[in-house]
Amino acid sequence: MMRRLKWIAVGALLGLGTLTLTGRAEDAPDPRAAQVRAGAQVFSLVCAMCHGDRLEGVGGPSLSDSAFRAFYEGTTVHGIYNRVRDEMPLDRPGSLTDQEALDVVAYVLRANGVPLPDGGVRADTLDAPVHFAAAPQEDAANPAERAAP
Numbered sequence: 600m601m602r603r604l605k606w607i608a609v610g611a612l613l614g615l616g617t618l619t620l621t622g623r624a625e626d627a628p629d630p631r632a633a634q635v636r637a638g639a640q641v642f643s644l645v646c647a648m649c650h651g652d653r654l655e656g657v658g659g660p661s662l663s664d665s666a667f668r669a670f671y672e673g674t675t676v677h678g679i680y681n682r683v684r685d686e687m688p689l690d691r692p693g694s695l696t697d698q699e700a701l702d703v704v705a706y707v708l709r710a711n712g713v714p715l716p717d718g719g720v721r722a723d724t725l726d727a728p729v730h731f732a733a734a735p736q737e738d739a740a741n742p743a744e745r746a747a748p
């Protein structure tokens with residue numbers, strides 16, 4: 600009787616173990632999702648006052664309209680990254696860390712439907728091409744939601 604209970608207990612443990620492993624495999628976090636979330640925070644703290652909560656532009660230009668898209672379409676991530684790192688925020692250029700600049704670029708690209716390079720926007724993926732989704736999103740209703748890769 601005791602022996603039987605023991606095996607049931609072992610079985611239960613094994614079962615749980617398998618469930619945990621499976622869960623882990625399926626929920627493996629995409630590093631890009633975390634980066635986009637971090638970038639969204641930088642954006643709302645540092646950029647939104649000029650570029651708008653929905654990238655629609657306020658004092659600064661829209662970062663989601665067709666002019667923006669046309670300008671960066673077919674370029675590499677490098678171009679927009681350099682612009683942000685060296686010139687933004689306009690009132691305090693150079694105040695972002697490199698990581699903040701990488702994260703906020705990931706967010707802006709993702710909010711525009713641009714697929715991010717594997718592993719996210721990093722110093723070694725800046726050569727990745729920028730391709731916008733076919734349909735322009737003049738009114739970025741909820742970039743944070745759309746931003747999830």
Ligand code: HEC
Nearest residue numbers: 645646649658659660667670679682683687688689690703
């Ligand atoms: C004080 C206002 C201000 C803040 C804050 C600001 N920007 Fe800008 N930004 C501007 C203006 C004005 C321009 C257009 C003139 C220029 O490029 O110098 C611009 C241009 C840009 C461009 C180029 C747009 C294009 O069409 O080529 C990007 C990209 C950009 N900003 C991203 C950011 C990001 C990301 C942040 C936050 C880290 C940020 N900006 C913060 C005012 C601002």
